[in-house]
Amino acid sequence: xxxxxxxxxxxxxxxxxxxxxxxxxxxxxxxxxxxxxxxxxxxxxxxxxxxxxxxxxxxxxxxxxxxxxxxxxxxxxxxxxxxxxxxxxxxxxxxxxxxxxxxxxxxxxxxxxxxxxxxxxxxxxxxxxxxxxxxxxxxxxxxxxxxxxxxxxxxxxxxxxxxxxxxxxxxxxxxxxxxxxxxxxxxxxxxxxxxxxxxxxxxxxxxxxxxxxxxxxxxxxxxxxxxxxxxxxxxxxxxxxxxxxxxxxxxxxxxxxxxxxxxxxxxxxxxxxxxxxxxxxxxxx
Amino acid sequence: xxxxxxxxxxxxxxxxxxxxxxxxxxxxxxxxxxxxxxxxxxxxxxxxxxxxxxxxxxxxxxxxxxxxxxxxxxxxxxxxxxxxxxxxxxxxxxxxxxxxxxxxxxxxxxxxxxxxxxxxxxxxxxxxxxxxxxxxxxxxxxxxxxxxxxxxxxxxxxxxxxxxxxxxxxxxxxxxxxxxxxxxxxxxxxxxxxxxxxxxxxxxxxxxxxxxxxxxxxxxxxxxxxxxxxxxxxxxxxxxxxxxxxxxxxxxxxxxxxxxxxxxxxxxxxxxxxxxxxxxxxxxxxxxxxxxxxxxxxxxxxxxxxxxxxxxxxxxxxxxxxxxxxxxxx
Numbered sequence: 001x002x003x004x005x006x007x008x009x010x011x012x013x014x015x016x017x018x019x020x021x022x023x024x025x026x027x028x029x030x031x032x033x034x035x036x037x038x039x040x041x042x043x044x045x046x047x048x049x050x051x052x053x054x055x056x057x058x059x060x061x062x063x064x065x066x067x068x069x070x071x072x073x074x075x076x077x078x079x080x081x082x083x084x085x086x087x088x089x090x091x092x093x094x095x096x097x098x099x100x101x102x103x104x105x106x107x108x109x110x111x112x113x114x115x116x117x118x119x120x121x122x123x124x125x126x127x128x129x130x131x132x133x134x135x136x137x138x139x140x141x142x143x144x145x146x147x148x149x150x151x152x153x154x155x156x157x158x159x160x161x162x163x164x165x166x167x168x169x170x171x172x173x174x175x176x177x178x179x180x181x182x183x184x185x186x187x188x189x190x191x192x193x194x195x196x197x198x199x200x201x202x203x204x205x206x207x208x209x210x211x212x213x214x215x216x217x218x219x220x221x222x223x224x225x226x227x228x229x230x231x232x233x234x235x236x237x238x239x240x241x242x243x244x245x246x247x248x249x250x251x252x253x254x255x256x257x258x259x260x261x262x263x264x265x266x267x268x269x270x271x272x273x274x275x276x277x278x279x280x281x282x283x284x285x
Numbered sequence: 286x287x288x289x290x291x292x293x294x295x296x297x298x299x300x301x302x303x304x305x306x307x308x309x310x311x312x313x314x315x316x317x318x319x320x321x322x323x324x325x326x327x328x329x330x331x332x333x334x335x336x337x338x339x340x341x342x343x344x345x346x347x348x349x350x351x352x353x354x355x356x357x358x359x360x361x362x363x364x365x366x367x368x369x370x371x372x373x374x375x376x377x378x379x380x381x382x383x384x385x386x387x388x389x390x391x392x393x394x395x396x397x398x399x400x401x402x403x404x405x406x407x408x409x410x411x412x413x414x415x416x417x418x419x420x421x422x423x424x425x426x427x428x429x430x431x432x433x434x435x436x437x438x439x440x441x442x443x444x445x446x447x448x449x450x451x452x453x454x455x456x457x458x459x460x461x462x463x464x465x466x467x468x469x470x471x472x473x474x475x476x477x478x479x480x481x482x483x484x485x486x487x488x489x490x491x492x493x494x495x496x497x498x499x500x501x502x503x504x505x506x507x508x509x510x511x512x513x514x515x516x517x518x519x520x521x522x523x524x525x526x527x528x529x530x531x532x533x534x535x536x537x538x539x540x541x542x543x544x545x546x547x548x549x550x551x552x553x554x555x556x557x558x559x560x561x562x563x564x565x566x567x568x569x570x571x572x573x574x575x576x577x578x579x580x581x582x583x584x585x586x587x588x589x590x591x592x593x594x595x596x597x598x599x600x601x602x603x604x605x606x607x608x609x610x611x612x613x614x615x
Binding site: 024027028031032034035047096106114123124125128129134154186187190214233237240243253260264265267276 | 569
C-alpha cells in the first residue's frame, strides 16, 4: 500500500518511528535467534554461550542425540502432533466451513439462537472445558486414547464465525441461484460451487486451527498417560521437568524446541496473505 | 484461542437477499432442510458433545462431593452438597491468592500489550515506517511459537549459567534474579508480551486501515498534526476493536497455566496452586476432588461469560455511533 502523504520536514518523527519499530523487531527476533544458535553448538558451548567457536558446531550431533533419546520418543511425538494438528485442522475446518456457509445462505428455525450460542462458546476458555471433558471421556472409556485429544479439537466455533463472513463476501447468491436453475440440489451446489469459492477461507481457518492444536497443552496433559500418545508439547514438557536434575536434557530441549516450532513458523510465512485476511475479517467487520 | 471478533457489530442479522426473496413460497423446501441437516449436523453434534454436555456436567458435578463412610475404607459415596464446594473454593486462601496473582499479572500485562500494540499500529499507519510489511511479519512470528516453547526459550534466558542475557548483565556488574520475588510477575508478563505484541499490532493496524480516509484527511486539512489525528480521530474510531482485544486478553490471562507450570520446576515461588487454572488441575488430579475442581471451573466460566457480556454490550453501544452500523435500534 502506498504511504499516505507525510508532511515533509519531520525527519525527527521518522527517526523515532523507525527506532521504536526496529527495537520491537529485535525484541521479537533475538530470542528466536538465540534458540537457533544454541541448537547448533555442543553442550559445553551452550552453557558458556559461546556460539561462534569454530570447533563448537554440533547441529548434526544434536539432532542425532535428539532422535535417539528414549528410543526415538521425539519422532513419535512429532508424528502424533502432525496427526492431531493436521488431521484435526483438516476435518475441523471443513466442519466449520460447512456450518458457516449454512448460516450465511439458509434460513432455518432457531438460527439466531444457535449463532448466539456459538458466539458465547467462542468466549469460553478451553481450559475450563478440559476437566469435564476428561471426566466424560473417562466415563466412556475414551480417556488416554487418540480420540480423547482428536475429537475435542475439531470443535472450532470461531471458525464458524469466520466462515460465515467469508461465505457472505466470497460466494455470490447469484452463482448459487444459477446452480439451482441448472438443477443442482443444495448439497451438490455446496460441494461443487460453494466449497470451491470458499477455499481461501478454508485455508485461513485451517491455519488458525492447526496452530491452536499444535500449541494445545492442557487437554493432552489432562487426557493422556501413555507417553507414546503424547504430542510434542507434552513430550517436551516431560523432558523439561527432568532438565534441572539432569543438565543433559538442556541441549535436547533446545534442539527439540527449534524443530517443533519450524512447521508453524514456515506455515505462517508461506500463508501470510491468508492469516492477514483472517485477522482482518475477525477484527474489523 | 486468542483470536478476536467483534460480536456486537458482526453480521448476526445478515439475511442473504436470495433467501429473503424466495422465502414466502419456498421456505420449508425439503431438499433445503436436508442440506442444512447434512452441512450443519456435524458441527451441532460437536457443539453438544464437547461444549454443552461438558459444561452442564461440570455444573452438576460442582454440587456433589465424594464422601467416605466409616474410617475411609469401603466405597466412596457421592452426595449432594449444594453450594458447599463453591464455599470451599471461595474461602480457600490458595484460591484467593491465585486470583490475586492473576489480577496482578493482568493489570501489568493489559496496559503494556494494548498501548504497545496500539503505538506500533499507529506508527505503521502513519506511513513513517520503512519495510512495514516485513516488520509486521517478523513481529508476528512469536505468535506462531507454541506457548510451551516460548516459555522454554525465556526460562532458559532467565536461567543463570545458560543465559547470555545474564552474562551480559553480569559483565556490567548487574545481577538480576528473573525468577526471584520481585521479578517473577514481570518475567511472566514478558513471555506473554513477547508472544502477543505483534499479534495485537497487526489486528489494530487492520482496524486502522478500515477507517474512512476522508475523516483522517479532513482532520489534516483542519491543521491537526499526526499525533493529534491519531489520538482524537483514529483511536476513538477503533474503540470497538480495542475493547474486544482487551476482553480476549483478559480471558487469556484468566487461563494462565502453561507458563507458570513450567516455571514451577525452576522456582519455589510458583506453587501448584499459583493460578486458578493450576488450582483446578491440582484439585482434580492431585487431590482427586472433582467437585471442588468443577466448582472452581464453573466460577471461572461465569467470570468469562460476565466479561463477554460486558464487552458485547459495550461494543454494541459504541457500534451505534460508528458510521458502519447505520441501523440504530428502534
